Amino acid sequence: MSELRDEIHAVARRYPARRSAVIPALRLAQERYGWLPPEAFREVAAALDLTPAYCKSVASFYDMFHLEPVGAHTVEICTNVSCALVGAQRTLEAFERELGIRAGETTRDGAVSLRTIECAGGCGWGPVVAVDHRYREPVRPEDVPAIVGELRRTTGGA
Amino acid sequence: MSAPPEQVTITIDDRSVSVPKGTGLVESALQAGIEIPVFCYEPRLGPPLGACRMCLVEIEGLPKLQAACTLSAQDGMVVRTSATSAQAADGQEGVLEFILLNHPLDCPDCDKGGECPLQDLTLRYGPGTSRMVVQKRTFDKPIPISPLIALDRERCILCYRCTRFSEQVAEDGQLVALNRGASSIIATFEDEPYRAHFSGNVIDLCPVGALTSTVYRFRARPWEIQNVPTVCAMCPVGCNVWATTREGKVARVLARNHPEVDGGWLCDKGRFAHDHLRAADRLTEPIRRIRMRGLVAVPWEEALDAADEGLRAAGASVCVAFSGGETVEQADALSRLVRQGLGADVALLPDDPDPALDAFRAPLAAIRSANVCLVVGDEPVLERAPIVDLWLRAARRGGAEVVTVGPAGAIAAPPGSAAAICAALAASSPPEELRELARDLREADRVALVWSGDDDTGGRHLAGLAAALELGEGSGAYFLPRTPNGRGVAQAWRAAGDGRGIDPSGDEALGALIVSGDEALRDTRVVALADRARFVLTTAMFMNEAAGQSHVILPGTGYLERDGTVVNLEGRSQRLRRTVEPPGWDELAFFAQLARRFGVDVDPWTRAGVDELAALPARSGTAPVVAAPAARGPQRAAGAGGDFELVRYRALFSGAAVERVPQLAFQRPAAEVELPGGDASRLHIATGERVVLRSGEVSRELAARVNRRLAPGVARVAEEHADGLADSVRIEKA
Ligand code: SF4
Ligand code: SF4
Ligand code: FES
Numbered sequence: 001m002s003e004l005r006d007e008i009h010a011v012a013r014r015y016p017a018r019r020s021a022v023i024p025a026l027r028l029a030q031e032r033y034g035w036l037p038p039e040a041f042r043e044v045a046a047a048l049d050l051t052p053a054y055c056k057s058v059a060s061f062y063d064m065f066h067l068e069p070v071g072a073h074t075v076e077i078c079t080n081v082s083c084a085l086v087g088a089q090r091t092l093e094a095f096e097r098e099l100g101i102r103a104g105e106t107t108r109d110g111a112v113s114l115r116t117i118e119c120a121g122g123c124g125w126g127p128v129v130a131v132d133h134r135y136r137e138p139v140r141p142e143d144v145p146a147i148v149g150e151l152r153r154t155t156g157g158a
Numbered sequence: 159m160s161a162p163p164e165q166v167t168i169t170i171d172d173r174s175v176s177v178p179k180g181t182g183l184v185e186s187a188l189q190a191g192i193e194i195p196v197f198c199y200e201p202r203l204g205p206p207l208g209a210c211r212m213c214l215v216e217i218e219g220l221p222k223l224q225a226a227c228t229l230s231a232q233d234g235m236v237v238r239t240s241a242t243s244a245q246a247a248d249g250q251e252g253v254l255e256f257i258l259l260n261h262p263l264d265c266p267d268c269d270k271g272g273e274c275p276l277q278d279l280t281l282r283y284g285p286g287t288s289r290m291v292v293q294k295r296t297f298d299k300p301i302p303i304s305p306l307i308a309l310d311r312e313r314c315i316l317c318y319r320c321t322r323f324s325e326q327v328a329e330d331g332q333l334v335a336l337n338r339g340a341s342s343i344i345a346t347f348e349d350e351p352y353r354a355h356f357s358g359n360v361i362d363l364c365p366v367g368a369l370t371s372t373v374y375r376f377r378a379r380p381w382e383i384q385n386v387p388t389v390c391a392m393c394p395v396g397c398n399v400w401a402t403t404r405e406g407k408v409a410r411v412l413a414r415n416h417p418e419v420d421g422g423w424l425c426d427k428g429r430f431a432h433d434h435l436r437a438a439d440r441l442t443e444p445i446r447r448i449r450m451r452g453l454v455a456v457p458w459e460e461a462l463d464a465a466d467e468g469l470r471a472a473g474a475s476v477c478v479a480f481s482g483g484e485t486v487e488q489a490d491a492l493s494r495l496v497r498q499g500l501g502a503d504v505a506l507l508p509d510d511p512d513p514a515l516d517a518f519r520a521p522l523a524a525i526r527s528a529n530v531c532l533v534v535g536d537e538p539v540l541e542r543a544p545i546v547d548l549w550l551r552a553a554r555r556g557g558a559e560v561v562t563v564g565p566a567g568a569i570a571a572p573p574g575s576a577a578a579i580c581a582a583l584a585a586s587s588p589p590e591e592l593r594e595l596a597r598d599l600r601e602a603d604r605v606a607l608v609w610s611g612d613d614d615t616g617g618r619h620l621a622g623l624a625a626a627l628e629l630g631e632g633s634g635a636y637f638l639p640r641t642p643n644g645r646g647v648a649q650a651w652r653a654a655g656d657g658r659g660i661d662p663s664g665d666e667a668l669g670a671l672i673v674s675g676d677e678a679l680r681d682t683r684v685v686a687l688a689d690r691a692r693f694v695l696t697t698a699m700f701m702n703e704a705a706g707q708s709h710v711i712l713p714g715t716g717y718l719e720r721d722g723t724v725v726n727l728e729g730r731s732q733r734l735r736r737t738v739e740p741p742g743w744d745e746l747a748f749f750a751q752l753a754r755r756f757g758v759d760v761d762p763w764t765r766a767g768v769d770e771l772a773a774l775p776a777r778s779g780t781a782p783v784v785a786a787p788a789a790r791g792p793q794r795a796a797g798a799g800g801d802f803e804l805v806r807y808r809a810l811f812s813g814a815a816v817e818r819v820p821q822l823a824f825q826r827p828a829a830e831v832e833l834p835g836g837d838a839s840r841l842h843i844a845t846g847e848r849v850v851l852r853s854g855e856v857s858r859e860l861a862a863r864v865n866r867r868l869a870p871g872v873a874r875v876a877e878e879h880a881d882g883l884a885d886s887v888r889i890e891k892a
Contacts, residue, residue, distance in 0.1 A: 038348050051331035053347035060336040 004032055008047040018048045026059050035066035063117060071106040071113035073151045075099075076130040077139075080119040083126035086138065091127045092116065094141035098148045111155040112148070166233040171242045182206075183226040183237060184213065194239055195250070195279045197257075197365045198317035199227035202422060204326045204555075210257065210317050212279065214249040215239050223249045240283060247283075254284040260295045261366075262312045270367030272380035276315065297343075303333070304351035305821045306358060306372055306430055311343050314368040320344060320360035327423070329551050330354035344368070351824055355544050355810060358429040362413055371410060373430050373821055378404040386737040387414055389724060390428035391483060391642040391717035392815065395522070395545040396726030397424050401432070401718055401737035408432045408718050408738055418521035418774065419726070421552075425544040427810050430822055432718060434815035435738070439701040441713035442741035453705060458743055464710045466755050468693035469500060472669025476502035477691075479684045480651070481675030482509050482641025484745070485722025485734060489647040491749040491760045492674060493654035499756030505651055506683060509644025511637050512617030516778045518607075518624040519729050520634025525549035526556060528606035528633065530598050532583075533562040534576040534620075535611030535638075537807045542610050543638045543727060544810055553606065561595055564611075565805050566832075569595065570869035573805045573885075576611055580619040584626035599627055607635040638727055640808070641677065642717075646725030667692060674745070675714060676703045676814040697745050703814055712748055715740040716815070721764040722746070730774045800841055800889045802833075802873035804851070809876040827876035830861040831889070834868035841890070848892035851875070853884035859892050 007028050012021035025048055029040040036059055041052040048055075059065040075095055079088045092103060095114055099107055106113040122128040125137035131147060139147070163178040168186060175190040182201070187194045197210040206227045213226040218236035223246060226237070240247035258280065265271045300308035316335070321344065324333035332352050336345045346352050361371050385400040390411070397420035400412040411429050415422030444461030445453050456464070469476065478496045480489060496502050522545065525531060531553050533539060540547040554560045563569040563579050569591060571579055582588045588596040599605055607624055609616040617637040624635040639645055671684075671691035676698045678684050688694050688707035697714040698704035704711045717724075719740035723731050750762035809827040816822050831851060833843060843849060849862045851873070860879060868874060873889060 041347065051347070053334045053345075054325070054331045056347055057334035057336055061338050 004029060004043055005047045008044065012048060019050055021048060022050065022055060022058050023062075026055065026065055030065060034072075035069050037069075069106070069110075071111050072155050073112045073132055074130070075112060075114045075147075075151075076117045076120075077103075077115075078118070078120045078122070078126065078128045079116045082119070082123035083128055086126045087140070088127040090141050091129065091139050091144065094144040095148070098144050109155075112151055166231050166235075168231045168233070168235040168237060170237045171239055177231050179231070179233075181231050183215070183229045183231060186231045187226070187237070187239065192239060192241065194226045195283055196227055197275060197279075197315060198319060200319055200322075200363065202327070203319060203322040203363075207318055207322065210315060211253045212250065212257075212283075214246055214253060216243040216246045250283045251285045254280055255288060257315050258284070258288060259290050260312065261315070262294065262296075264313075268310075268313065268367035269370045269375045270313075270364075274367060275365040300370070301349075302351075302372065303346050303349075303369075304353060304357060305824050306426065307352060307361060308370050308372050308375065309344060310368050310370070313366050314344055315366055316342055316344075317365060319363040319365065320369055323356075323360055323363055324352075324354070326555070327548065327551070328354060328356040328359070330356070333357075333360060353824060355425050355427075355540055355825075356423060356548070358426045359413070359423050362424075371430075373433065373819075374402075374410040377409045378402065383409065385412070386735055388718065388735040388737055389732045390424065391720075391724050391734060392428050392431060393425075393543055393810070394639045394642055394644065394727040395420065395543050396642070396724060396730065396732050397428055397545060398732070399424065399428065403738055406738050408435060411718075418523045419728070419730070420545050421523065421548070423545060423548055425810065426822070426825060427544075427816060431815045431819050432716075433821075434699070434818040435716050435718060437700055437818035439818075440699060440741070441701050441704065441711065443713060444742070445701075445704075445708075445711040447709045453711070458748075461710055461712060462748070462751055462755075465695050465712075465752055468695060468709060469670050469672075469752075469756075472500075472693055474501040474503075475667075475669030476500050476672065477504040477506065477668055477670075477687060478502075478672040479506040479674060479678045479681065479687065480508060480647045481678035482507075482639070482644035482647055483675050483677055483717065484643060484647055485720055485724055485764070486643070486646040486650050486731070487722040487761075487764050488674075488720075488745045488749070489643075489650035490654060491746055491753060492672065493651045494758050494760055495749055495753040495756060496672065497651075497655035499753050499758040503655060506678070506681070506687070507644070507648050507651060508641045508678070508681070509639040510614045510648045511639050511645050512615060512621070514621035515617040515624075515635050515637055516729055518621060518629050518633070518635035519774060519777045520606075520632075520636075521730075521774050522546065522549055522636070522728055524604070524632065524634045525606040525608075525636075526552040528553050528558050528604045529602040530604075531558055531560040531606040531608065532595070532599065533560070533567070533608045533610060534564055534571075534579050535609050535613075535616065536565055536573050536576070536805050537610045537612065537638075538566070539608060539610045539638065541807050541810045542640070546608060546610075546636065546638065546727075550606075550608070559598055561598075563592075563595075565803075565869045565872040566865065566867045566874065567869075568867075572869065573803055573872060574613075576609060576613065576616065577619040580623040584623045603632065605629055605633040607633075609635075609637045611638075612640060636727060642726075643724040645727065645729065646723065646731070649725065666690070669693065670695065673697070673708070676700055679703045679706075680814070697748075700814055700818070712745070713740075713742050715744045720744060723764070728774055801871075802837070802887055802889055803871055804853075804880065804883055804885055804887045805872055805874045806877045806880040806883075807874065809878065812876070812878055827878065828861065828863075829879050830863045830875075831879075832863050832865040832868055832874040833889070834870050834872060835864055835866040836870055838862065838864045843889075843891060849889050850892045851880075851883055851887045851889050853887045856882040856884075858883060 008025040011024045015021045025044045041055045044055045045052040120128045128137045129139040166179045167176045173190045177186045184194045197212045208225045208228045214223040215226045216238040297311040299310045303309045383404045390397040398414040398416035400414045402410045413422045413424045443455040446456045565573045583596045609620045620635045668691040670693040673696040694708045695710045696704050696708035697712045699714040718737045721736045747762045750760040753760040811825040843862045845864045851858045
């Protein structure tokens with residue numbers, strides 16, 4: 001895994017102090033592993049001369065770092081007030097029905113993870129749904145089957 | 159000299175108080191005799207955090223209640239605490255109700271009960287009842303975060319004192335907060351043990367019963383204990399401590415802040431090793447080797463007769479081996495017995511620091527305000543005098559340039575080159591790689607010089623450098639002795655006669671050997687001497703240490719059982735107090751009696767001498783002139799093949815006392831060898847792999863650990879894992 005180390009060092013050079021690079025470094029590690037297993041924290045810590053505990057404490061503060069394995073695809077639904085007013089809850093329920101899981105879970109085949117998030121900054125176009133980190137807006141319950149179908153196709157699953 | 163700080167006047171609860179500008183509100187109130195309650199506030203942990211809001215006060219002109227701990231006194235400020243402000247009282251009550259929402263209130267079986275700030279402040283400022291009717295949040299509890307510390311997450315109030323200590327004081331980065339907001343928890347990485355030299359301080363810091371000591375838990379209740387002020391004598395720092403005793407036994411050791419020495423921190427050795435007093439092999443009676451019967455317990459009088467007889471038969475052919483843990487009074491009694499009573503003049507001193515440094519004496523706390531700190535020597539400061547490491551870290555955080563020069567230094571230098579480095583830095587034209595450092599040292603207002611290695615001449619070389627730099631007040635030079643009171647022992651020995659202690663070389667038979675203390679028994683030179691001695695008189699705490707070659711063994715005392723004086727590395731005389739009774743006579747009583755039989759009058763009691771918070775004596779002596787030692791090249795070529803120069807260090811968590819405390823086992827040095835990054839990759843050795851170290855006939859298998867700070871060609875091993883190896887070794891994969 002020495003490449004990850006090199007990538008991290010390259011990013012770290014853009015900062016005056018190495019430890020400032022911890023968030024971009026964690027991102028690189030997450031891209032590599034899909035989530036942040038203990039090993040990832042050890043590697044990031046070694047590359048930046050920090051402790052794994054420190055790196056994990058930073059990562060655990062932020063929603064966009066995954067401390068548990070996630071599916072091949074992620075569906076994130078904003079449930080903050082603007083989206084809630086235009087029916088985010090119903091969109092969420094539609095995803096839950098269609099995927100057969102609750103928010104915070106991953107489908108048994110590992111294809112899709114579903115979760116709610118705080119404001120994504122698209123308040124004028126709610127309900128906002130981020131599919132693999134790209135926004136779809138607005139997403140209404142009737143749009144959900146097509147999105148899920150699309151995701152299922154690209155993982156080759158059922 | 160800077161001008162005295164400007165004074166400002168503020169009014170707190172209608173009392174007016176004048177304080178230097180910049181003084182915190184909590185301290186200002188204290189000066190007016192007013193308490194502002196706090197949980198998270200602890201100035202020793204760095205800038206205030208404002209996490210708990212316990213310190214809410216009303217400030218005239220500000221619309222909302224303010225966290226007093228985050229503010230400093232401004233001229234004309236009008237402050238009202240809960241004593242005179244209904245709004246502040248209401249606010250504090252609300253804060254406490256909030257803090258207690260999920261708190262289990264299991265005070266009856268909480269180890270903190272009775273000495274818990276949360277309990278006390280709830281009683282004084284809290285609401286008395288709770289409106290919380292739903293189930294409280296629960297966690298598994300207690301969970302061990304190390305064999306020494308238990309964590310109860312239900313009780314944690316998220317003040318972040320513990321994590322700030324770990325991150326900003328010890329800088330070990332191991333104890334952290336995970337998650338965010340209400341989900342935050344205190345944790346180590348993947349439940350690995352919190353393994354760091356200063357971990358126990360988080361127990362002292364925790365204002366609730368969330369972090370408790372596994373060694374102390376449930377041993378005593380606050381109303382059945384006595385705290386006795388004494389000094390830790392496990393290393394040459396001499397941290398000030400309270401020994402908590404219950405029913406004549408030491409139950410725990412707590413910090414007793416001496417702001418110039420320890421700043422209120424303790425290392426885990428000083429804090430947790432006290433149970434060696436109750437080791438299974440603790441000697442409680444004198445023992446005598448009797449022909450055909452082996453080692454037999456005998457009455458004290460008989461031991462005295464046997465010692466008398468053995469020493470008398472030896473004539474003047476007597477050597478005494480000190481351990482460096484004796485009090486000055488014990489060392490004085492023994493020295494006078496040997497020098498004046500027996501007419502002998504030979505001693506093995508574990509330390510004999512050069513007094514030249516007394517001309518540059520300064521409190522340890524001066525390190526924190528230095529602009530440039532230099533550390534030379536082969537041994538890690540952390541292992542030799544741990545608190546000094548904390549002062550150096552504080553200096554670096556404060557903006558000082560902290561430079562280590564040595565086998566693991568920022569500037570690489572071969573083992574044993576500290577004297578040459580000092581000379582080179584003192585010279586008018588230092589070599590290229592030291593030039594910048596030499597310039598910074600010369601230009602700095604305040605400098606701290608530290609020698610961390612086993613060479614007794616170190617003090618002289620350091621003093622030579624200090625003199626060349628013309629260090630004045632505010633700067634200091636520190637030699638770190640090997641043993642807790644090595645300095646005081648050497649002084650006592652020298653004062654007892656005019657000859658100097660000579661190394662007993664040669665191999666002729668010795669009439670008698672006196673071994674003073676368990677640590678001396680482990681000195682390989684002492685073991686060799688004992689082979690040559692016809693009579694060996696030993697004082698020791700532990701049977702397994704003493705049994706080997708001794709003819710008469712006296713049960714020794716631990717530092718927590720002694721009254722007397724110890725001299726720390728600064729040269730400060732501090733008072734040890736007897737916190738609990740030793741099992742029998744102490745060494746001073748015995749040697750005073752023995753000395754009397756040889757016509758020497760020794761006082762068996764320690765005279766009241768030094769204060770509770772002992773001051774540092776004034777600087778004395780003048781700087782010496784030192785001959786520059788022959789310089790070794792500062793950089794050695796990497797070991798050809800697998801040849802390395804071996805640096806060994808004495809780990810803090812080692813020695814007879816530590817080995818007898820099972821909870822400290824995980825802190826002892828791992829069986830590993832540190833290798834420099836370049837050499838390791840050249841030899842294709844990675845961290846964790848097994849390697850074999852060979853020198854001559856001796857070989858040792860250890861785990862490798864790559865340390866990128868190590869100079870090329872240098873391998874480092876803790877002394878206890880380097881047994882029998884020579885200074886140069888060949889290392890290859892196992
Ligand atoms: S464990 Fe104790 S010191 Fe640490 S955050 Fe919780 S209450 Fe504060
Ligand atoms: S640093 Fe030294 S004196 Fe202080 S507690 Fe540790 S062993 Fe004792
Ligand atoms: S003591 Fe002021 S906020 Fe905690």
